Amino acid sequence: MxxxxxxxxxxxxxxxxxxxxxxxxxxxxxxxxxxxxxxxxxxxxxxxxxxxxxxxxxxxxxxxxxxxxxxxxxxxxxxxxxxxxxxxxxxxxxxxxxxxxxxxxxxxxxxxxxxxxxxxxxxxxxxxxxxxxxxxxxxxxxxxxxxxxxxxxxxxxxxxxxxxxxxxxxxxxxxxxxxxxxxxxxxxxxxxxxxxxxxxxxxxxxxxxxxxxxxxxxxxxxxxxxxxxxxxxxxxxxxxxxxVERGLRGTHMEHAWDFYKPDLSSEYPTVDGRLSNICYLRAFDNCYNRYMKRLAAKEDIEFPSLDNIDHFVFHSPYTKLVQKSFGRASFNDFKNNPEDPRWVGLEHFRDISPEDALTNRDLEKAFLSNVKAAHAKKVEPTLFASRQIGNMYTASVWACLASLISEVPSEDLVREASAFSVLFT
Amino acid sequence: MxxxxxxxxxxxxxxxxxxxxxxxxxxxxxxxxxxxxxxxxxxxxxxxxxxxxxxxxxxxxxxxxxxxxxxxxxxxxxxxxxxxxxxxxxxxxxxxxxxxxxxxxxxxxxxxxxxxxxxxxxxxxxxxxxxxxxxxxxxxxxxxxxxxxxxxxxxxxxxxxxxxxxxxxxxxxxxxxxxxxxxxxxxxxxxxxxxxxxxxxxxxxxxxxxxxxxxxxxxxxxxxxxxxxxxxxxxxxxxxxxxVERGLRGTHMEHAWDFYKPDLSSEYPTVDGRLSNICYLRAFDNCYNRYMKRLAAKEDIEFPSLDNIDHFVFHSPYTKLVQKSFGRASFNDFKNNPEDPRWVGLEHFRDISPEDALTNRDLEKAFLSNVKAAHAKKVEPTLFASRQIGNMYTASVWACLASLISEVPSEDLVREASAFSVLFT
The missing domain is CATH 3.40.47.10 (Thiolase/Chalcone synthase)
Structure with missing residues (x-):
């Protein structure tokens, strides 16, 4: 059409x-x-x-x-x-x-x-x-x-x-x-x-x-x-x-007290760092799964995974959190298609509850290790500015996009990157 | 098309x-x-x-x-x-x-x-x-x-x-x-x-x-x-x-220090009331003229005027300012077609400078008197809630629209009202 x-x-x-x-x-x-x-x-x-x-x-x-x-x-x-x-x-x-x-x-x-x-x-x-x-x-x-x-x-x-x-x-x-x-x-x-x-x-x-x-x-x-x-x-x-892709993006918003600025006379936010990270990861899970579901329907893919996406552009509070989130992509791929032989050795994570999965260190480590090579190719080029400047809040995800364009030769950018901007609410 | x-x-x-x-x-x-x-x-x-x-x-x-x-x-x-x-x-x-x-x-x-x-x-x-x-x-x-x-x-x-x-x-x-x-x-x-x-x-x-x-x-x-x-x-x-009409609306934005809230610990704005009124009227002039120009082109009207619009819905800081603004509609009609016989007796306002026109009391009085009957029909029904509640800032223009719908029998609302929301900047 x-x-x-x-x-x-x-x-x-x-x-x-x-x-x-x-x-x-x-x-x-x-x-x-x-x-x-x-x-x-x-x-x-x-x-x-x-x-x-x-x-x-x-x-x-x-x-x-x-x-x-x-x-x-x-x-x-x-x-x-x-x-x-x-x-x-x-x-x-x-x-x-x-x-x-x-x-x-x-x-x-x-x-x-x-x-x-x-x-x-x-x-x-x-x-x-x-x-x-x-x-x-x-x-x-x-x-x-x-x-x-x-x-x-x-x-x-x-x-x-x-x-x-x-x-x-x-x-x-x-x-x-x-x-x-x-x-x-x-x-x-x-x-x-x-x-x-x-x-x-x-x-x-x-x-x-x-x-x-x-x-x-x-x-x-x-x-x-x-x-x-x-x-x-x-x-x-x-x-x-x-x-900008049409019809694929996923959004997740929820009410949370992880990050806010109630003291109007201060430049500092009130932050619950641990809760904020959990909110970030949960938002990523939801956005990723919604995006993947739409991608699967549009391109007729039975089990879409991070292999279907060339680059991931995140909001980067600090680059380690981006890395952890990228590990979640792998975990979500695992959850969506647990029978795939690539997950041999990770079967014991099948029945972990969604809430436990957000904080389980063994799980984090296992899936981070799983995406190490993919991270170097799909994510690392986006983190150049963020790593040297720090958080830029609303500008962060766009600075990551600018980094990607700058760091990766144009001829390799054959497909638009999938931009992911976490919704801190 | x-x-x-x-x-x-x-x-x-x-x-x-x-x-x-x-x-x-x-x-x-x-x-x-x-x-x-x-x-x-x-x-x-x-x-x-x-x-x-x-x-x-x-x-x-x-x-x-x-x-x-x-x-x-x-x-x-x-x-x-x-x-x-x-x-x-x-x-x-x-x-x-x-x-x-x-x-x-x-x-x-x-x-x-x-x-x-x-x-x-x-x-x-x-x-x-x-x-x-x-x-x-x-x-x-x-x-x-x-x-x-x-x-x-x-x-x-x-x-x-x-x-x-x-x-x-x-x-x-x-x-x-x-x-x-x-x-x-x-x-x-x-x-x-x-x-x-x-x-x-x-x-x-x-x-x-x-x-x-x-x-x-x-x-x-x-x-x-x-x-x-x-x-x-x-x-x-x-x-x-x-x-919502397509292709007609006019916007005017400008940098001004008429109304702002720089004291973050206070609920009160910093206001220059006189400047704020001038900004309001100037914004109205610009939006009205832009809208009218597009209406004229779309409906092939040589000299569009407030007669072409059934109802005017304003942002209402207080209802008297809305009334004054409506007088400006008449003044702008006069400026756009000064030869029309309806303006007999107002010729001496032809050469007034745009800035003087914003504050001239005689001009204001003359054109307010000119739109008195039109105001009762086209504007007054929109001011019911505003008059009894006061300013509601962002909600004001919509409360005026709600008033219009409530005050005027549905069968008389044959044409959508023209909504005008002043841009205080």
Missing amino acids: VSHYPENVGILAIEMYFPKRVSISSTTYSPPSAVPSHLRGLEGRALKIGPANTFGVWLGHACATQPPSCPLTFGNNTFPLTAQYVEQIHMEKFDRVSEGKYTAGLGQTKMAFVDDREDIHSICMTSVSKLLEKYNIAHTDIGRLEVGTETIIDKSKSVKSTLMQLFAAHGNTEIEGVDTTNACYGGTNAFLNAVNWIESSSWDGRYAMVVAGDFAIYAQGSARPTSGAGAVAMLLGKDAPIV | VSHYPENVGILAIEMYFPKRVSISSTTYSPPSAVPSHLRGLEGRALKIGPANTFGVWLGHACATQPPSCPLTFGNNTFPLTAQYVEQIHMEKFDRVSEGKYTAGLGQTKMAFVDDREDIHSICMTSVSKLLEKYNIAHTDIGRLEVGTETIIDKSKSVKSTLMQLFAAHGNTEIEGVDTTNACYGGTNAFLNAVNWIESSSWDGRYAMVVAGDFAIYAQGSARPTSGAGAVAMLLGKDAPIV
């Missing part, structure tokens, strides 16, 4: 902000008179565009069956994060924890942070303006702009409204979309809303932009080494090289 | 929460063990369903050309807001302002408020659960739920995630959408996202729900009498009696 939706709706360009020390040029500081005096500092920051602290890629218009053109690589230690981070080996010493706890244990090498010259407005503005500028996109060609963030510095005024300064200067005040929030899922929600817009009667033919950005900052304690900061802006339209 | 989108996408049911004193039955208080002890009170509130403090209407499935079936009226003083409000005449005395300042000056008769037994979670949950219950909608038939609010009590965890309790209890954890925020526009954004979802390839055939809710609370001073509180839940799908 021929689809009546625009063809190949997806991502045309990605621009990522990462923390790097920058100086504010006095020439860029020009607060408009409408700004109340006590906010002029904020305004000055918001107008500042970081000179070089983004990287990105214009994917070009291409048919989905052609590999994207990918001129930029930031692998092989050429990643331009040169200034503003803490080495996790130093963090281990500072926190007086055992050697390797953050590096091997969490799978993180560096942790980026911003200073007081940046806020959520400035990093989103940097990403958006750099994307438009580098790839020569007219401000008037944007018809929708939505921001996903949980870095709330105003309870009413959206980051999107602040970004309107960039567009109003070019006479474009007709841009739909505002901010959307639910922990790390805001960026995914903004992205899906943008795709829906392009496929709906609301679409006026212009591009959609999505920005996902956050400062992940934790109080002193076990969660602090999983801090980070970043923002990713994306340009969406039709005829994109990275195409 | 035949559209390939689902037919008649729009509103099937509306359920509105308004503040009314309720008691918590001890039988409904059952905090799950997963809730941290310091949050159990919140949980208890969130689980409470108000017994009678909603009203609403099931519009039924009908072709858009048929009038909606509308069994409920709350006009003629039968509006069931019986308990929790302040009479504006008492407020005038309490504030020692001149008689009529709030009643005639702002156009408000009552101001509703909630006590400490309610929060944004509980009023949204009441609206959603009442809608599902009253109209016998299965929890599993909801595929999307999005919340528009600027009443932020957690910087990360969405109201939507809390509402998932209602659905998880029925085995439905696959519901897309989270919270969306930008002042009063969040409800409109959530609504448009839901419509786009139904028209996109993401749609799985289930209903979408939208909840818009807020507590509007101001510090002592001139804005306080414009406080209020309310929430509106809506059920969206195809074959709806209230259909």
Whole structure:
């Protein structure tokens, strides 16, 4: 059946902000008179565009069956994060924890942070303006702009409204979309809303932009080494090289008190780390099984497994949790087809209860070992930025997608990666 | 040309929460063990369903050309807001302002408020659960739920995630959408996202729900009498009696410091009332002119005017501002066709600058007088709830739509009202 939706709706360009020390040029500081005096500092920051602290890629218009053109690589230690981070080996010493706890244990090498010259407005503005500028996109060609963030510095005024300064200067005040929030899922929600817009009667033919950005900052304690900061802006339209699959994605949402920010005067979340990991894994199980069931129906596969998917792109709070989740893919494949001879030696996990399966160490170890080779090929290339920056909440999954595009030669990206963004609720 | 989108996408049911004193039955208080002890009170509130403090209407499935079936009226003083409000005449005395300042000056008769037994979670949950219950909608038939609010009590965890309790209890954890925020526009954004979802390839055939809710609370001073509180839940799908027009709507967004909430520890916004009114009127001008231009092109009208529209539904901070905005419709008609003989005597306003036109009292008076009869017919029926409750931020425009449906006999609603939701940015 021929689809009546625009063809190949997806991502045309990605621009990522990462923390790097920058100086504010006095020439860029020009607060408009409408700004109340006590906010002029904020305004000055918001107008500042970081000179070089983004990287990105214009994917070009291409048919989905052609590999994207990918001129930029930031692998092989050429990643331009040169200034503003803490080495996790130093963090281990500072926190007086055992050697390797953050590096091997969490799978993180560096942790980026911003200073007081940046806020959520400035990093989103940097990403958006750099994307438009580098790839020569007219401000008037944007018809929708939505921001996903949980870095709330105003309870009413959206980051999107602040970004309107960039567009109003070019006479474009007709841009739909505002901010959307639910922990790390805001960026995914903004992205899906943008795709829906392009496929709906609301679409006026212009591009959609999505920005996902956050400062992940934790109080002193076990969660602090999983801090980070970043923002990713994306340009969406039709005829994109990275195409969003139709009819396959799975969603899982539930009410939980694993991660929330009830203290409005604090930058720190309230976290139950153990519960949060369990929520993450349970959400993965549900999303994976829902996706696989739909894939099986669509492509007529009796027992779909992770072998059917080339790359897995996760939300990465820290890379070790991603690795563990990937082990769950294998466990779910086992549960869905336990008679397969490949599972010889794992039969004793057949009758484990779903809740026990989420915390059983032997099970985790067995299935992690099972996916070791697959992880190196299907997941590791997505973790480049995450490992060096840390958590970016809403931006994390998109930074992983950017890493994949950068790390894997275009000709090998024959099939779109399956993006998985955990729903922390 | 035949559209390939689902037919008649729009509103099937509306359920509105308004503040009314309720008691918590001890039988409904059952905090799950997963809730941290310091949050159990919140949980208890969130689980409470108000017994009678909603009203609403099931519009039924009908072709858009048929009038909606509308069994409920709350006009003629039968509006069931019986308990929790302040009479504006008492407020005038309490504030020692001149008689009529709030009643005639702002156009408000009552101001509703909630006590400490309610929060944004509980009023949204009441609206959603009442809608599902009253109209016998299965929890599993909801595929999307999005919340528009600027009443932020957690910087990360969405109201939507809390509402998932209602659905998880029925085995439905696959519901897309989270919270969306930008002042009063969040409800409109959530609504448009839901419509786009139904028209996109993401749609799985289930209903979408939208909840818009807020507590509007101001510090002592001139804005306080414009406080209020309310929430509106809506059920969206195809074959709806209230259909969203395609290809006509106009949007205007700009960066402004008229209304924002930078003090995260306070419930009060920071407001520049005069600037806010100017922003409102300018946004109206832009949206009205964009809409009219598209209407003219679509229906081949040389000089479209407010005569082409049966009803105007506004976001209502207070009803007097709505009235003033409606006067702007007339002024814009005048600007777009100044030679029309109906404008005899108003020629001296032809050359007024756009900025002066936003604040000129003579102009305001002249065009208000011009639309007096039209206001009574096209706008007044929409203001019933707003006048008695006050501002509801994101819920306001939808409460006005509910009022219109309730106040005007179905057979007279031959054409959908033109909804206008100002973008406070």
